[in-house]
Amino acid sequence: MKKHVPFILVLLIQFGFSQEIDIEKLTLDDYLSDLETLxxxxxxxxxxxYKYVSKELQLKNKKNAIKRLKKEPSYHHFIQALNRFGDGHLSYTPPEDFIDYTIMNDIFFPFPVLVRGGKMFINYKNTTLPFGTEITAIEKIATKEIIDKLHYYIHGDGYIKTNTETNISSDFPFYYSNYIQKNVTSFSIEYKNINTGTLKTIQVPAVDYYELYRRAFQAMHPINKLEQYKTIHGHYLPDSKTGILTVNSFNINEAYAYKEFSKFFKKMNADQYKTVIIDIRNNPGGNPNIAALLFSFITDTNFKNLFNYKTSTIKLYSENLIDENGAPVGYEGIKNFENFLYQRFDKKDSIYIGNDRLKEGILENFPPDKDNFKGTVYTTIGGNTFSAAVYFAKLFKDHKRGSIVGIETGGNENTTFAGWFMNYKLPKTKLRVRIPITELYFGDVIDTPHGIIPDHIVPVDQYMKYLLEEKDPELQFILDREHK
Structure with missing residues (x-):
């Protein structure tokens, strides 16, 4: 499961905690020591x-980042030097002190943006640049170049770019500050006039965190704000006999999932709805079995629920290991988890593969649910569709259950680094590191270089037209398609 929390929200949650470090007192040796530890x-x-990027290329990229760090030792240059190698589940969380420091000292790009199909648009109603205005350059750097540079730091499995664009859309001012240019007091923005298409340039002052936070909550996209605040949400359109089931996580227990799925599909059948849209655009994953459970509500035949894990080691690296609450993990905790792995993984050649004990309780020949829906079904996917959510989309695609609308998933079609995660805290910089320790395969062990590819992608111009009308683009595209 991949969980992306917008930096704007992180700032709000973490501001005001007790101090661990003094950012300004960190030295070059502190940064280099932690990079070596990492x-x-x-x-x-x-x-x-080294699945996606060779060791040699990773070392080359890191050397270039360390050159910048040595020239100007700072926390944001330290962040630029962290390991990046195409694992969408690997995550880094800076300490509260860095967050506090950012709030008190940084200034930011003044507008929320939406990035789609390699283009960047203003995502905020204001009097300076209209919502939907395309930005072509910032500080004389083409937006394509900015997106490509950020892609190195922010990406899905194997550098899937839709995940980059989706996350930039959430956190662009923060990413620009830390990876492109810092402390820009006034931004030169080149843009296309929304009426004539001619290129113009405007100078706009930077804003502080508090103004940025206010504007972020006034962003137009995404439209489906209510649905995003719930784990499972049913939206009913009786006039068109269409039901929309938004599922934002599969990291939930089976009893709750079954209750919510059953309630929704019982209504679909009782009220004779014709169409169901399952929205997993912002589902970072969780338990693959819950994804299979959801699929059982839209199929009328048994299906194979097959997935497995592999890993290179069943031993834990104990140095700087912490639990989810940040406390050091002791000897007993390490041994207990190693015993868990030892019992459930068998060594084959140099790799450990999940055995029958790991699969205990998993229903591999999954039957359809008694309340299964037999009408037309669509699934919407996006750059934040990850892990077990990709597995659901894969079941949907492989069984030809209906049409998939959206953009390529941020998670790989057949494999991802997921299952179990170890958390570490680097001793000098207090950076928290979450590392997946297993690789998850859906079905056969096959590597593909992409995520689930949708059947229909809403063209960028049409996408922006829907937004200007304050309509959810993918959902409206489906509704227009179904009710011509």
Missing amino acids: DKTIEAQHPNP
């Missing part, structure tokens, strides 16, 4: 750190 930790614990 290298050792990832090498020892990650199941396959």
Whole structure:
């Protein structure tokens, strides 16, 4: 499961905690020491750190980042030097002190943006630049170049770019500040006039965090704000006999999932609805069995629920290991988890593969649910569709259950680094590192270089037209398609 929390929200949650470090007192040696520690930790614990990017290329990229760090030792240059190798589940969380420091000292790009199909648009109603205005350059740097540069730091499995664009849309001012240019007091923005298409340039002052936070909550996109605040949400359109089921996580227990799915589909059948749209555009994953459970409500035949895990080691790297609450993990906790892995993984050649004990309780021959829906079904996917949510989309696609609308999933079609995660805190910088220790395969062990590809992608011009009408683009595209 991949969980992306917008930096704007992180700032709000973490501001005001007790101090761990003084950011301004960190030295070059502190940064370099933690980068070396990080290298050792990832090498020892990650199941396959060189799957997408060779060790040689990773070292080359890191050397270039360390040159910048040595020239100007700072926390944001330290962040630029962290290991990046195409694992969408690997995550880094800076300490509260960095967040506090950012709030008090940084200024930001003044507008929320939406990035779609390699283009960047103003995502905010204001009197300076109208909502939907296309930005072509910032500080004389083409937006394509900015997106490409951010893609190195923010990406889905194997560098899937839709995940980059989706996350930039959430956190662009923060990403620009830390990875492109810092402390820009006034931004030169080149844009296309929304009426004539001619290029113009405007100078706009930067804003502080508090103004940025206010504007972020006034962003037009996404339209489906209510649905995003609930784990499972049913939206009913009786006039068109269409039901929309938004599922924002599969990291839920089976009893709750079954209750919510059953309630929705019982209404679909009782009220004779013709169409169901299952929205997993913002579902970062969770338990693949819950994804299979959802699929059982839209199929009328048994289906194979097959997935498995593999790893390079069943030993834990214990240095700087912490639990989810930030406390050091003791000897007993480490041994207990290693015993868990030992019992459930068998060594084959140099790799450990999940055995029957790991699969205990998993229903591999999954039957349809008694309340299954037999009408037309669509699934919407996006750059934040990850992990077990991709598995649901894969079941949907492989069984030809209906049409998939959206953009390529941020998670790989057949494999991802997921299942179990170890958390570490680097000793000097207090950066928290979450490392997946297993690789998850859906069905056969096949590697593909992409996510689930949708059947229909809403063209960018039409997408923006829907937004200008304050309509959810993918959902409106489906409704227009179904009710011509």
